[in-house]
Amino acid sequence: MDSVPPLLLAGQMRALTGSSRGLSRAYTKGDLVRVRAGVYYSKPAWLALKAWERYAATVAAVAASDPAAGFCYLTALRVWRLPTPGVPDHIHMVTRSPHKAGRIASTTQAAKNPKTGLTGLETVRGYGTFRHHWEADIVQAGGYAVTSLVQTVMDSVVRLELPEAVAVADTVLGSRRKEGAGLTRLDLQQASASLASAAKRRRVLEVLALADQAAESVGESRSRALIHILGFPAPVLQRSFNDSEGFIARTDFFWPEYGVIGEFDGDAKYLDDELLGDRSTREAILAEKKREDRLRALGYTVVRWDWKAVTDPGILRRKLEGAGLRRENPRRVD
Incomplete structure (x- = not known):
């Protein structure tokens, strides 16, 4: 996951100073962005971030506000440093409850300027959450709780367009993979055999038939x-x-x-x-x-x-x- 400057945590400030009112005041003045409840970021720095950096900061904010969060699908791909088709619209997470599954719009906020009525975030993309109700093998990677590498690849390959899925397979199989562990064809073949859907099993085999670790980009x-x-x-x-x-x-x-x-x-x-x-x-x-x-x-x-x-x-x-x-x-x- 892309590195970003540290977030400002209300809980941490209360533990150190006994109060987090300073963060609330700075937010009200327009100096801070509230990325998630109790998690803040310098507003000028937030506006200067590139889209991928802002996404990474939002993932970090979600993890800070919800220690039980387990990331999956496109978010887990990024944590495992595998290619994704652009910056995702949501932070993808797993949930054990079907009632909690679904999309939630971005909750990133900034105080309105009393003169203009604007927050400054009007033209800045925010990232909501998408909770998926599926079985998950959660491990630690990149400082986060995420689906295992093999599950992340399976979850992604069966949902992405073919060119994007092949790019994931090439990268994770490639002998030139520099960051993190890789997988073998046998790993992916065995994982695909356990998929409940015949269509998904066929999809994985189609991608593996095209995958080539000789690809360099x-x-x-x-x-x-x-x-x-x-x-x-x-x-x-x-x-x-x-x-x-x-x-x-x-x-x-x-x-x-x-x-x-x-x-x-x-x-x-x-x-x-x-x-x-x-x-x-x-x-x-x-x-x-x-x-x-x-x-x-x-x-x-x-x-x-x-x-x-x-x-x-x-x-x-x-x-x-x-x-x-x-x-x-x-x-x-x-």
């Missing part, structure tokens, strides 16, 4: 699933190429029968300092162009796409067809 995983949905032949992943000068590159996708190389271009390749190393963005772009020129000189067609294409099937379809690939058994998604 969420964008690659989603691309590969969408390639399958669109009916294009399955590509070879991470193929290395050489010419007379030596090693050229290890490419994302390769269709040897068509002589086509596919590359997913995520923004991080040109903007992330860790990936750039000692190079500037301009130098990275130039190196990528030279790399592509050498691949084309070998007689291959190179086609590139970005995040927009993996969220719009029509764009990816047109790019791949333009490169010469033919669809074999498409689904009706484009």
Whole structure:
């Protein structure tokens, strides 16, 4: 889960000073946001947070206000540092009571400015809770009580769209997973066998059939699933190429029968300092162009796409067809 500045807890302040009235006064003055009952945050800092940081702060606030909270589904995915399809609308939790299941709107509040009548949160996204009534194997991870890794993956894979589900499976199976434990195919196969729904069991097996630990990014995983949905032949992943000068590159996708190389271009390749190393963005772009020129000189067609294409099937379809690939058994998604 993303790290955030510490929350201000009324209970903690009472234990230290005997009173939490200072927090109440600061809230009334408009200096604080009340994220949950008894849990506050600096208002200027709250407004400056990015969406994922604000979500993480809300999860922390829910945990602070309800020590018995057990997180699941998309929230647990984030705690386990697995990919999610954007920032969720809710904090997902489990409940043993069917009467407590369902959605509750965000309770994050700020005092109104007496002159304008505005709180300052009007354009800031808040996060409610979604309680799920299902059996849960709760463990400790990332400082929170969450569903176990295997249950989190099962709960998510059977509910997410196929490209998103494949991205989760690729990441949790991948040998390159750097943060937290991973799972094996056998782990997921055994877990799927215990699912009560035949449709859910089929879904897990479909995702596992597409999952490939060789995928190196969420964008690659989603691309590969969408390639399958669109009916294009399955590509070879991470193929290395050489010419007379030596090693050229290890490419994302390769269709040897068509002589086509596919590359997913995520923004991080040109903007992330860790990936750039000692190079500037301009130098990275130039190196990528030279790399592509050498691949084309070998007689291959190179086609590139970005995040927009993996969220719009029509764009990816047109790019791949333009490169010469033919669809074999498409689904009706484009």
